[in-house]
Amino acid sequence: MESSASFRPLVVVGPSGVGKGTLIKKVFDKYVDKFSFSVSYTTRDPREGEENGVHYHFIDHEQFQKMEDEDGFIESCNVHTKKYGTAVCELDRIKSEKKIPVLDIDVQGATKVNSKGIDSVFIFIKPTDSEDIEEVRKILSDRLHGRGTENEEQIQGRIDQAAGEIEAFQNSDFFTYTLINDDLEKTTERLFEIMEKEYEQEFK
Numbered sequence: 001m002e003s004s005a006s007f008r009p010l011v012v013v014g015p016s017g018v019g020k021g022t023l024i025k026k027v028f029d030k031y032v033d034k035f036s037f038s039v040s041y042t043t044r045d046p047r048e049g050e051e052n053g054v055h056y057h058f059i060d061h062e063q064f065q066k067m068e069d070e071d072g073f074i075e076s077c078n079v080h081t082k083k084y085g086t087a088v089c090e091l092d093r094i095k096s097e098k099k100i101p102v103l104d105i106d107v108q109g110a111t112k113v114n115s116k117g118i119d120s121v122f123i124f125i126k127p128t129d130s131e132d133i134e135e136v137r138k139i140l141s142d143r144l145h146g147r148g149t150e151n152e153e154q155i156q157g158r159i160d161q162a163a164g165e166i167e168a169f170q171n172s173d174f175f176t177y178t179l180i181n182d183d184l185e186k187t188t189e190r191l192f193e194i195m196e197k198e199y200e201q202e203f204k
C-alpha cells in the first residue's frame with residue numbers, strides 16, 4: 001500500500017481501560033473532519049448496541065478467510081476463537097476521503113503495521129509510570145468498573161491481558177510516543193501537542 005505524508009495513520013495502543021477510546025474521541029472532537037476511525041473486521045458476534053460498519057464490520061469465518069487469502073488485511077489476529085483485522089479497503093476508503101486513519105489495535109497488530117513499512121504515528125498509552133503490576137491492575141479495574149460496559153468476568157479477563165500487553169510493549173521499539181494517562185486533562189494536552197507536531201502539514 002502506498003504511504004505518504006498525508007496518509008500517516010495514527011495508531012493508538014494500550015491495555016483495556018487505559019483511556020484509548022476517550023483520547024481518540026478528544027482528537028475527533030478537536031480536529032473535526034481530519035481523522036477517520038478505521039473500523040476493524042471481526043468474526044465475533046455484535047454486542048448489544050453495536051452497529052455493523054460503525055463499531056466493527058461483522059463478517060463470518062468464510063468471508064474473513066477469503067479476505068485473508070486475497071491479502072485483504074494490513075494486520076489480523078486471533079483472540080480466543082474469533083478473528084479481528086484491519087482491512088486494506090478500510091484504509092483506502094479513509095485515504096480517498098483525504099482523512100487520517102485512526103487505528104485502535106493491540107501491540108501485535110501495531111507490530112505488523114510497522115513491519116509492513118506503513119509510516120505511522122505509534123502511540124502507546126500506559127495507565128501509570130509505575131512498573132508495579134498490582135498498581136496497574138488496580139487502576140484499570142477502577143476505570144473499567146467506572147465505565148460499566150463489561151461484566152465482572154470480562155473485566156478480569158481484560159485486566160489479565162493488560163500485563164501481557166505492557167510486556168509486549170516493553171519488547172517493541174517502534175513506538176513514536178508513550179503517554180502516561182494518569183491525568184486525563186494533561187494527557188489530552190500532550191496528545192494535542194503531538195498531533196500538531198506530527199500532522200502540521202495536514203492541519204494547514
Ligand SMILES: Nc1ncnc2c1ncn2[C@@H]1O[C@H](COP(=O)(O)OP(=O)(O)OP(=O)(O)O)[C@@H](O)[C@H]1O
Nearest residue numbers: 016017018019020021022143146147181182183184
Ligand atoms: N486519566 C484518566 N483518569 C481516570 N479515568 C480515566 C482516565 N482516562 C480515561 N478514563 C476513564 O476510564 C474508562 C476507560 O476508558 P476508555 O473506555 O477510553 O478505555 P479504552 O482504553 O478505550 O478501553 P477498551 O480497550 O476496553 O475499549 C472510561 O470510563 C474513561 O472515562
